[in-house]
Amino acid sequence: MSRLVVTGASGFIGAALVQHLRTLGRPCAGIGRRAGPAVDGVVAAYTTVALTPWVRAGDVLIHLAARAHRPGQAHDDDFADNLRTTAALVEICRAQGAARLVFVSSVGVHGQRTVDAPFTERDAPAPEEAYGRSKLACEQLIVAAADLAHVIVRPPLVYGAGAPGNFAQLARAVARGWPLPLGAIHNRRSFVAVDNLVDFLTLCAKHPAARNQTFLVADGEDLSTPQWIARMAAAAGRRSPHLLPVPSAWLRAAGTLLGRRAAAQRLCDSLQVDSTLARTLLGWTPVVGVAEGLRRAMAPLRTP
Known part of the structure; x- marks a missing residue:
């Protein structure tokens, strides 16, 4: 049985993945920039020198470590470290004889919005933001290493207990019952529960048919922003907060003025x-549905 080495083990998804692997009894090692329950080795930076002692022949690497979204206007230089880190890991995998590299990318590689149909793996990449462009550059670097078996996974928003960023902010607002100006939003969005994502990554690490494939992965139930908020409230044991019918154009304009344009777009688009x-080639099915995923995600905020 191959050992799995997880980068980014001090982060939200990485910690959940290491815990999942330990529960399964899979040999694994978690690497992170800071100490934590899922971290076996702390590195100051993901360089070849720092990572080489943690990678050996036959290992499967699951690469989660990355500089993620930043508030405000981000630039390509802000995410240059993502490419440097990935380049170091590719070099180590090839030198040490790793069996496979599973790279966790982002749906942002395709863009920030869909119009007529969902994204599929056949759609040409068209990243609109610096973060998505950095992830695409990492993917291209991995694919170019023809002698390295790889799997690329592009998830949408990942939610769960302890999830950072926009989900955490919205979860707190919903749990407190704050009125929200989102009643006029009519969109459809895909999400993936962290439990589903770590289960899928574990499958990608070992399934023969996953070799050199790219996958989009989601819970399988798409919701509008108001529906998502109602589900979050129910999971927290609260009534859905009052949603004010503010036109989406106003929300976009306010987001631009406040330097939160990307956040406004994610709520509206x-x-x-x-x-x-993922379901047909690998036979994968989500281990939890949206209701259970949100129940677990909102548990820390649930009203007694």
């Missing part, structure tokens, strides 16, 4: 993914 390939 549709972004759907089709995970048919």
Whole structure:
């Protein structure tokens, strides 16, 4: 049985993945920039020198470590470290004889919105933001290493207990019952529960048919922003907060003025993914539905 080495083990998804692997009894090692329950080795930076002692022949690497979204206007230089880190890991995998590299990318590689149909793996990449462009550059670097078996996974928003960023902010607002100006939003968005994502990554690490494939992965139930908020409230044991019918154009304008344009777009736009390939080629099915995923995600905020 191959050992799995997880980068980014001090982060939200990485910690959940290491815990999942330990529960399964899979040999694994978690690497992170800071100490934590899932971290076996702390590195100051993901360089060849720092990572070489942690990679050996036959290992499967699951690469989660990355500089993620930043508030405000981000530039390509802000994410240059993502490419440097990935380049170091590719070099080590090839030198040490790793069996496979599973790279966790982002749906942002395709863009920030869908119009007529969900994204599929066949759609040409068209990243609109610096973060998505950095992830695409990492993917291209991995694919170019022809002698390295790889799997690329592009998830949409990942939610769960302890999830950072926009989900955490919205979860707190919903749990407190704050009125929200989102009643006039009519969109459709895909999400993936962290439990579903770590289960899928574990499958990608070992399934023969996953070799050199790219996958989109989601829960399989797309919701509008108001529906998502109602589900979050129910999971927290609260009534859905009052949603004010503010036109989406006003929200976009306010987001631009406040330097939160990307956050406003994510609340207003549709972004759907089709995970048919993951289900048919690998036989994967989500281990939890949206209701259970949100119940687990909102548990720390649940009203007694």
